Amino acid sequence: QVQLVQSGAEVKKPGASVKVSCKASGYTFTSYDIDWVRQATGQGLEWMGWMNPNSGNTGFAQKFQGRVTMTRDTSISTAYMELSSLRSEDTAIYYCVRAGSGKDYWGQGILVTVSS
């Protein structure tokens, strides 16, 4: 069965970077784009960007341009999202989503807390 399993919670200091992972199983990893979406506590969903695991091509929301990197390791069917220059407003749950198939599968989400 299709699964997207994300890494564990992270606590970071302001100005640091965080790299979260999303391991895919149950399908051919390179056949579907991966979206990243975040949600601050009590707030709405925010689309961050997408990555094509086959080509490595990416696209980001304007808000995150220059601060986000999306990469992958096809040998272990894992996508990564790295966000730099963290600030308190980046405290949120970060989700990966299998796109290109009706965005049918979501990871369980990773809580990233930015606090001094």
Added chain:
Amino acid sequence: QAVVTQEPSLTVSPGGTVTLTCGSSTGAVTSGHYPYWFQQKPGQAPRTLIYDTSNKHSWTPARFSGSLLGGKAALTLSGAQPEDEADYYCLLSYSGARGVFGGGTKLTVL
């Protein structure tokens, strides 16, 4: 960046019908925005109900339907059930394959 608007909250009676809408600051929403609808219950990850305006996943209850209505994307719930109480988000795609979520609609079944 475009702004996507949704009703902040709506209430529907059990068994009733309600329509949630999703508008775009750039003009009419079309099929080219590939509208999505997601349902999120407290403490859970979102679940995708509708994609590409009106397509359903295997898990999407038949009482949910998606359409374009009056220049907006619409999600209609016909025959509301208590378990449909949740937050609902739409997502529109813009040039460069960029997505923008609406602010969400809190649906109460009462």
